[in-house]
Amino acid sequence: xxxxxxTPSHQVTQMGQEVILRCVPISNHLYFYWYRQILGQKVExxxxxYNNEISEKSEIFDDQFSVERPDGSNxxxxxxxxxxxxxxxxxxASSPLRTGGHNEQFFGPGTRLTVL
Amino acid sequence: xxxxxxxxxxxxxxxxxxxxxCTYQTSGFNGLFWYQQxxxxxxxxxxYNVLDGLEEKGRFSSFLSRSKGYSYLLLKELQMKDSASxxxxxxxxxxxxxxxxxxxxxxxx
Numbered sequence: 001x002x003x004x005x006x007t008p009s010h011q012v013t014q015m016g017q018e019v020i021l022r023c024v025p026i027s028n029h030l031y032f033y034w035y036r037q038i039l040g041q042k043v044e045x046x047x048x049x050y051n052n053e054i055s056e057k058s059e060i061f062d063d064q065f066s067v068e069r070p071d072g073s074n075x076x077x078x079x080x081x082x083x084x085x086x087x088x089x090x091x092x093a094s095s096p097l098r099t100g101g102h103n104e105q106f107f108g109p110g111t112r113l114t115v116l
Numbered sequence: 117x118x119x120x121x122x123x124x125x126x127x128x129x130x131x132x133x134x135x136x137x138c139t140y141q142t143s144g145f146n147g148l149f150w151y152q153q154x155x156x157x158x159x160x161x162x163x164y165n166v167l168d169g170l171e172e173k174g175r176f177s178s179f180l181s182r183s184k185g186y187s188y189l190l191l192k193e194l195q196m197k198d199s200a201s202x203x204x205x206x207x208x209x210x211x212x213x214x215x216x217x218x219x220x221x222x223x224x225x
Contacts, residue, residue, distance in 0.1 A: 042216060
């Protein structure tokens, strides 16, 4: 069964460093998403991506964040200058169509980012 | 804006039935999701309700009342593997789900 994959599973970085989190969405899906979940807190939406551009973003997704689909399979989230409060689990998700009805989002296993 | 309330934690016995409630306030409504999340893992989709009423899918059922801003997830014949967080998520003016804090369900023998 096709699934969303994410690498690395765990990333440790120093404050102020840039990180790139990688995702491979399910191959025939058209919509891609990034979420984060700070330990013990709720899942928070960051950004959605469709047709090679951002379709929606939350107020969390400020100028420090960017997304890219560099080729036909990868979808990346870049954090330019990490802060301590960026420590969280980052989930990538994809859906075949715009979420609604039963066009559910399929989540990847997540990347745990630890900023020291 | 949107606000979602669900109990923080519930416990139940293996083989029993448990109902997890979710109340919400929102200015726009497209539908309501339920997700299951095991500790350290990604959320997995359980259900999506758009219309009022009960939708059954195996051991899990989800109910929605839009007029009351209320939903519940019903789990029957509980198994130990059902111990997880259950996330109520609202699809409001946009189709992006806004998640509640989740209800941690502990199933004991």
